[in-house]
Amino acid sequence: MRMIDTFVKPMHREGIPFVAIFALITLVLFFIWEPLGWLGLALTIWCYYFFRDPKRAVPENKGLLVSPADGIVSMITPAVPPVELGLGNEALTRVSVFMSVFNCHVNRTPISGKVTALAYRPGKFLNASMDKASDDNERNSLAIQLEDGRHIAVVQIAGLVARRIVCWTKPGDMLRTGERFGLIRFGSRLDVYLPPGVEPQVAVGQTAVAGETVLALIGTDAPARHARIE
Numbered sequence: 001m002r003m004i005d006t007f008v009k010p011m012h013r014e015g016i017p018f019v020a021i022f023a024l025i026t027l028v029l030f031f032i033w034e035p036l037g038w039l040g041l042a043l044t045i046w047c048y049y050f051f052r053d054p055k056r057a058v059p060e061n062k063g064l065l066v067s068p069a070d071g072i073v074s075m076i077t078p079a080v081p082p083v084e085l086g087l088g089n090e091a092l093t094r095v096s097v098f099m100s101v102f103n104c105h106v107n108r109t110p111i112s113g114k115v116t117a118l119a120y121r122p123g124k125f126l127n128a129s130m131d132k133a134s135d136d137n138e139r140n141s142l143a144i145q146l147e148d149g150r151h152i153a154v155v156q157i158a159g160l161v162a163r164r165i166v167c168w169t170k171p172g173d174m175l176r177t178g179e180r181f182g183l184i185r186f187g188s189r190l191d192v193y194l195p196p197g198v199e200p201q202v203a204v205g206q207t208a209v210a211g212e213t214v215l216a217l218i219g220t221d222a223p224a225r226h227a228r229i230e
Helices: 003-007 013-032 034-050
Strands: 064-066 071-079 092-099 106-108 113-121 139-145 151-158 164-167 180-185 188-193 214-217
Touching: 013 034, 013 180, 071 188, 113 164, 139 164, 151 164, 151 180
Parallel strands: none
Antiparallel strands: 064 214, 071 092, 092 188, 106 180, 113 139, 139 151, 151 188, 164 180
């Protein structure tokens, strides 16, 4: 890998209009007052960086469920999946990954399967790191049926700064592990509801990488992972 590839990443097409607007404002600011122009340039670079879409080494081993987002594992707790998905009232293990405005915000499919339900629900814009954000905030929920007939749920949750959830998949689509399915602008959270009996293989406080970090092992009886912070 070239050194420049460490810093310069491809940008998702969703970011093109925003970077163009930031760049245009920056030109105007340079005409008004040069220091403001440099500030605008810094914000333009940040905007490009926010919409970066780097390639990921997605594991292809059967039964691996990977993180749908870059960020920090903020919560692992029992919770009932969104009612609009029709997955029942049983509490499942929910793994939440919180994305700050500095994380890559392209969302990836946790595991291969068929999208059986997709539901958008408007709501509030509370801090996405809060537990009640799962119930109160704007969200977009997907139910994915696995090869063995079980389901997982993936929920995109808008946050305090985020104002738009983007999802370009639909019911009936077959998705592969690590495949891009959406993004959220600008700072938010992804929840993954694991099938009954499946234990998480990450710990609260762990850094997750979308498409690479294994959240759970499907089809095994692996115990929940425990970790210590050093």
